[in-house]
Amino acid sequence: xxxxxxxxxxxxxxxxxxxxxxxxxxxxxxxxxxxxxxxxxxxxxxxxxxxxxxxxxxxxxxxxxxxxxxxxxxxxxxxxxxxxxxxxxxxxxxxxxxxxxxxxxxxxxxxxxxxxxxxxxxxxxxxxxxxxxxxxxxxxxxxxxxxxxxxxxxxxxxxxxxxxxxxxxxxxxxxxxxxxxxxxxxxxxxxxxxxxxxxxxxxxxxxxxxxxxxxxxxxxxxxxxxxxxxxxxxxxxxxxxxxxxxxxxxxxxx
Numbered sequence: 340x341x342x343x344x345x346x347x348x349x350x351x352x353x354x355x356x357x358x359x360x361x362x363x364x365x366x367x368x369x370x371x372x373x374x375x376x377x378x379x380x381x382x383x384x385x386x387x388x389x390x391x392x393x394x395x396x397x398x399x400x401x402x403x404x405x406x407x408x409x410x411x412x413x414x415x416x417x418x419x420x421x422x423x424x425x426x427x428x429x430x431x432x433x434x435x436x437x438x439x440x441x442x443x444x445x446x447x448x449x450x451x452x453x454x455x456x457x458x459x460x461x462x463x464x465x466x467x468x469x470x471x472x473x474x475x476x477x478x479x480x481x482x483x484x485x486x487x488x489x490x491x492x493x494x495x496x497x498x499x500x501x502x503x504x505x506x507x508x509x510x511x512x513x514x515x516x517x518x519x520x521x522x523x524x525x526x527x528x529x530x531x532x533x534x535x536x537x538x539x540x541x542x543x544x545x546x547x548x549x550x551x552x553x554x555x556x557x558x559x560x561x562x563x564x565x566x567x568x569x570x571x572x573x574x575x576x577x578x579x580x581x582x583x584x585x586x587x588x589x590x591x592x593x
Contacts, residue, residue: 341565345444345482348373348410349560351386351525352545354419355401360391365549365557366547367575370407373559380410380561381442386525387417387453387488391432393425398432413440417488417525418453418460426455435451437466439473444564445482445520448473452487453502460489460526463507467513474517482564485514486523494542497527497552514538520590522560530560532572532586539586541572551578564590 352368354360373383390397405412416429416436430436436451448470452460462470470485477483489504491511504510514522518537528545529552544558545551556578563571572585 341567341569343563344566345564346376346378346380347382347445347484347562348376348380349386349523349541349543349562350383350546351543352388352528352548353385353401353404353489354388354391354545354548354550355404356391356397357400358392358396360549362547362549362557365577366404367407369546369557369559369575372575372577374407374409376561381444382440382447383408383410383412384447384484384486384523385412385414386486386523387415388419388525388548389414389417390420390425391548392424393420393428395428398425398428402432410470413447413449413486415449415486415488415525416451416453420457421453421455424455426453430568437469445484446473447484450485450487451488451542454511455574459505460487460503462510463489463506467506467509471513474519478569481484482521483517483519484521484523485519488524489526490524490542491522492533494527494529496555497529507532511535518591529555530558530574530585534586534588539572539588539592540572541585544574546577554578 440447472508529541558576561573568590574583
């Protein structure tokens with residue numbers, strides 16, 4: 340019988356604030372569901388827009404809300420987090436904008452794709468070099484996971500296409516060439532998973548923003564990697580109280 344070797348919960352676009360676009364009921368429901376998952380996730384990854392305005396009161400409230408989650412969490416910075424000089428608060432209260440997280444089963448590269456006070460995103464040559472150098476050091480038996488806020492390829496049903504990474508082509512070539520296992524993203528408030536060669540690109544919907552798309556509602560993803568190398572990505576839709584299979588595939592090794 341196959342067993343889950345690694346479980347990751349992917350959330351994004353919580354937009355936590357006392358002043359605007361935050362829907363707390365959805366956040367509380369997500370907390371309850373994530374905390375009750377069995378087996379327990381190895382990690383929660385938040386793909387950015389933790390806050391709505393990037394102001395101090397947002398960050399303080401967000402950290403208070405995050406304490407409700409039991410699994411460890413790593414957070415990428417989103418464009419909303421860097422409004423109003425919020426990038427300085429992110430560094431102070433969350434951590435470096437670019438960092439490497441090493442677990443027993445995986446190495447995560449959490450990268451800063453926003454530019455302060457702009458909706459557009461880019462990684463740039465320095466981060467690409469940082470990523471390529473880091474990926475070359477990851478052992479073959481570890482998962483390689485790249486996390487940033489902006490989407491790498493267009494996401495259906497998410498509105499006018501304007502905010503894909505400016506250097507998306509170069510970044511896509513880099514992750515495919517280095518056989519990255521997962522690229523985790525948010526930003527568009529719509530979930531999607533797409534496998535290209537050996538790499539799975541995973542967007543996740545909004546966890547708790549009032550700005551949902553159509554009837555997609557609020558959601559988070561569960562990414563399971565099994566002992567036989569198979570991968571299963573499930574969307575937990577909080578609005579519809581349903582679970583959807585997003586993608587099931589086999590991880591390429593060797």
